[in-house]
Amino acid sequence: MLNKLMIKRMIEEALIEDMNYGDITTDSLLDESIMGEAIITAKETGVIAGLPVAEATFKILDEKIEFIAIVSDGNNVSKGDxxxxxxxxxxxxxxxxxxxxNLLQRMSGIATKAHKYAEIVKDYPVRIVDTRKTTPGLRSLEKYAVKVxxxxxxxxxxxxxxxxxDNHIKAVGGISEALEKCRKAIPHTTKIEIEVETLEQLKEAIAGGADIVLLDNMDTNTMxxxxxxxxxxxxxxxxGNxxxxxxxxxxxxxxDVISVGALTHTVKAMDISLNLK
Known part of the structure; x- marks a missing residue:
């Protein structure tokens, strides 16, 4: 779900970034009484994500603008749709x-990649998840697109x-020490995940009471x-890799779970255009 309050703040900051003192070109050429219509069109095949965000962008600037979605988030579209x-x-x-x-293209690019990855493993009881390798300030939008x-x-x-x-483990002195310190410090309702690089570390993590173990950069045979x-x-x-x-x-x-940073940090934005009728 998208948090409307968070979306509003993100969009306002993005609009201010783009025109902190107005749009010198458009303000010189047009006044607000000139009405018209524009169409957003896909210029390549992909999965759409971010239509509510795009709508909010127009309406934050002008609440009288009417936004009519022809498709919905999660829909596949083809070039020209x-x-x-x-x-x-x-x-x-x-x-x-x-x-x-910008927001619609970025989010649709992420949704398109996520859809491709999900399709690859659809016959297996595994979950593909994102990471914190997101664009600063846009994490909630990008994670929403992953789910779409x-x-x-x-x-x-x-x-x-x-x-x-790994850096936590090095700083504390070992896997068992890190698990013990965290378990004493956190509520009983909170799960503990720990990163391991070897099978011996895995055994230590299981014995130490970890709930989730992340196998870092292991080859398939070792996993x-x-x-x-x-x-x-x-x-x-x-x-990892x-x-x-x-x-x-x-x-x-x-x-059980495969985490993929590339879902958000190496994504090509989907090509989408807006043209006046």
Missing amino acids: DIAIIKGSLKNIIKAERTAL GGCSNHRYNLSDEVMIK KEAVEINQRRVILEAS ITEERLKEIAAIGI
């Missing part, structure tokens, strides 16, 4: 255009769960051994 119609003051439509498209595309979310931020990483060692005692998450080509082979060995 119309996505939405916008009616109202041409001046304000043009001023909000770039911010609305058919994948799942990992933690939203550092407050969501205990996740003990297969980890699944056999684990015997479903903890949730196993594969992470997860390419599109490896997804199915990792899913097939019985890993």
Whole structure:
């Protein structure tokens, strides 16, 4: 779900960034009484995500603008398909255009990639999740787009769960020490995830009471051994060097979760345009 208050703040900041003292070109050429209509069109095939955000962008600038969605978030579209119609003051439509498209294109690019990844492992009981490798300030939008595309979310931020990483372990002195300190400090309702790099560390993490173990940068054969060692005692998450080509082979060995930073940090924005009728 999108948080409307968070969306409003993000959009306002984006609009201010784009025209802190107005739009010198559009303000010089048009006044708000000139009405018209524009169409948002897909220029390539993909999965749409972010229509409510695009609509909010236009309406924050001008609440009288009418936004008519032709498709819905999660729909597949082809090149040339119309996505939405916008009616109202041409001046304000043009001023909000770039911010609305930037967000819609970015989110649709993420949803398209997530859909592709989800399809690859659809026959396996595995969950593909995102990471915190998101664009600063846009995390909630990008994680929403991941879900629209058919994948799942990992933690939203550092407050969501205990996740003990390699630098934590080095700083504290070891896996057992880190697990013990966290378990004493946190509520009983909070899960603990810990990152391991070897099978010996995995055994130590299971014995130490971890709820989730992240297998960091392991090859597929080593992860297969980890699944056999684990015997479903903890949730196993594969992470690091997860390419599109490896997804199915990792899913097939019985890993529970595959986290993929590329869902958000190396995404090509979907090509979408806005043109006046």
